[in-house]
Amino acid sequence: MTSRAEIDVRPITEAEFPDWNRALNTGFLQEPVVAEEQLRARRHQFVPGRLLGAFDAGRCVATFRSFAQEVTAVGGAPVPADAISNVTVSPTHRRRGLLGRMMARDLAAARERGDVVATLIAAEYPIYGRYGFGPATTMTEWSVDVPRAGLDPRRAGPADGGRIDLVDGEDVRKLGPELHDRLRRGQPGAVSRNEVWWRVRTGALRFEKEWTEPFFAVYRSAAGEVEGMAAYRADDHWGDAKQPLNTATVQWLIGTTPAAERALWLYLCSIDWITRVRSGWRAPDDLLPHLLPDPRAATIVTQADWLWVRILDVVRALEARTYGAPGTLVLEVVDPGGPAGGRWRLEASAEGASCTATAEGADLVLGAGELATLWLGDESAVRLAALGRVREERAGAARMADALLRTSRRPWCPDMF
Numbered sequence: 457m458t459s460r461a462e463i464d465v466r467p468i469t470e471a472e473f474p475d476w477n478r479a480l481n482t483g484f485l486q487e488p489v490v491a492e493e494q495l496r497a498r499r500h501q502f503v504p505g506r507l508l509g510a511f512d513a514g515r516c517v518a519t520f521r522s523f524a525q526e527v528t529a530v531g532g533a534p535v536p537a538d539a540i541s542n543v544t545v546s547p548t549h550r551r552r553g554l555l556g557r558m559m560a561r562d563l564a565a566a567r568e569r570g571d572v573v574a575t576l577i578a579a580e581y582p583i584y585g586r587y588g589f590g591p592a593t594t595m596t597e598w599s600v601d602v603p604r605a606g607l608d609p610r611r612a613g614p615a616d617g618g619r620i621d622l623v624d625g626e627d628v629r630k631l632g633p634e635l636h637d638r639l640r641r642g643q644p645g646a647v648s649r650n651e652v653w654w655r656v657r658t659g660a661l662r663f664e665k666e667w668t669e670p671f672f673a674v675y676r677s678a679a680g681e682v683e684g685m686a687a688y689r690a691d692d693h694w695g696d697a698k699q700p701l702n703t704a705t706v707q708w709l710i711g712t713t714p715a716a717e718r719a720l721w722l723y724l725c726s727i728d729w730i731t732r733v734r735s736g737w738r739a740p741d742d743l744l745p746h747l748l749p750d751p752r753a754a755t756i757v758t759q760a761d762w763l764w765v766r767i768l769d770v771v772r773a774l775e776a777r778t779y780g781a782p783g784t785l786v787l788e789v790v791d792p793g794g795p796a797g798g799r800w801r802l803e804a805s806a807e808g809a810s811c812t813a814t815a816e817g818a819d820l821v822l823g824a825g826e827l828a829t830l831w832l833g834d835e836s837a838v839r840l841a842a843l844g845r846v847r848e849e850r851a852g853a854a855r856m857a858d859a860l861l862r863t864s865r866r867p868w869c870p871d872m873f
């Protein structure tokens with residue numbers, strides 16, 4: 457077997473892209489042969505320098521891709537992020553440090569470029585904490601038992617003068633990007649979607665062999681503004697007594713106003729034959745259950761960590777966001793060999809925040825992963841202190857951190873990437 461040092465970790469060339477994709481599929485336990493059409497489509501994600509591979513005797517045995525993204529901070533500012541995806545190590549080469557080498561290389565380059573954070577969606581919880589990532593948003597998926605929800609079956613469309621129309625992929629590519637941009641400007645934790653995202657979700661680019669068009673629904677307000685959009689599929693399931701028992705599964709649903717969210721969810725829960733609606737990946741405080749006369753008709757089927765964040769630049773990350781109250785906190789961030797380590801004085805006020813390196817005594821001591829977990833406002837410092845993951849050096853500092861950092865609505869990342 458080739459020794460550790462002989463395995464080359466480096467950016468791939470475009471000519472190596474097919475071999476890299478074979479390794480990618482292998483790592484994700486998918487059919488290793490990637491057809492020419494899929495390769496052509498996936499090539500749109502090839503950015504020189506941003507796809508790493510590990511090569512053993514010329515064969516690709518590990519993959520890693522990062523791309524430019526923006527993640528919305530609390531308060532709405534877009535923050536430049538190094539989004540990480542397609543992380544695999546072939547089963548023949550696991551636990552020999554290949555992920556560690558690829559991650560170190562990518563994070564160093566991200567820091568060099570000036571990215572403020574790195575982001576990813578973790579396949580398994582234990583993988584990324586060691587690299588200074590912390591879970592920063594939570595995903596909840598509901599299953600709605602439609603007959604139990606208590607909706608009036610005579611209801612016909614939105615009651616607010618708005619309307620819902622079914623559209624095709626081309627309309628989605630036209631209307632979706634601008635709608636989504638409005639959504640993410642107001643949604644902490646949301647990430648940017650590039651053109652490839654829209655093309656893949658509408659079948660204009662086929663990353664996978666099997667693709668069929670879902671239903672696309674658009675909500676327009678009484679004033680004619682596009683305020684919401686959803687993609688959903690329905691299965692074909694009938695009961696023994698010849699009654700329809702179909703499930704609608706939401707692929708994605710975005711609304712820039714509560715009226716749009718209400719209209720789209722009530723639409724989905726009132727389609728004839730549909731007796732169950734799977735919500736897809738929502739924020740844990742999504743309106744959905746409470747739009748139903750009987751909220752218990754919506755049961756949680758999945759709840760898990762979702763967007764993981766790694767702070768690369770503490771000053772810019774903390775200055776990019778707004779705070780729930782004015783106050784001063786000195787944070788000692790433990791990040792051995794990493795960019796977030798040090799003691800930082802955060803001064804938050806209505807005018808914004810300033811963050812500077814300081815030699816003062818710390819109020820709170822925490823790891824880089826804990827800082828990332830607190831950054832989008834979803835987690836409580838008091839809770840992390842109770843877990844022993846944050847240490848108070850000044851009594852009441854964790855409570856103070858919560859007053860500053862936490863938000864009234866929870867952050868949400870609608871996307872998987």
Ligand SMILES: CC(=O)SCCNC(=O)CCNC(=O)[C@H](O)C(C)(C)COP(=O)(O)OP(=O)(O)OC[C@H]1O[C@@H](n2cnc3c(N)ncnc32)[C@H](O)[C@@H]1OP(=O)(O)O
Pocket residue numbers: 483484540541542543544545546549550551552553554555556557576577578579580582583586
């Ligand atoms: C953002 C994304 O793309 S998420 C997708 C992640 N990919 C997958 O889940 C695909 C299947 N899994 C894999 O391909 C590999 O197991 C990987 C990529 C998760 C890990 O790759 P490896 O090269 O084995 O990791 P590496 O050897 O660098 O491990 C570093 C450390 O993390 C630990 N580790 C790695 N993966 C895991 C895991 N799944 N669970 C627990 N610990 C893990 C290792 O034990 C090691 O710990 P140590 O330093 O204390 O010995």
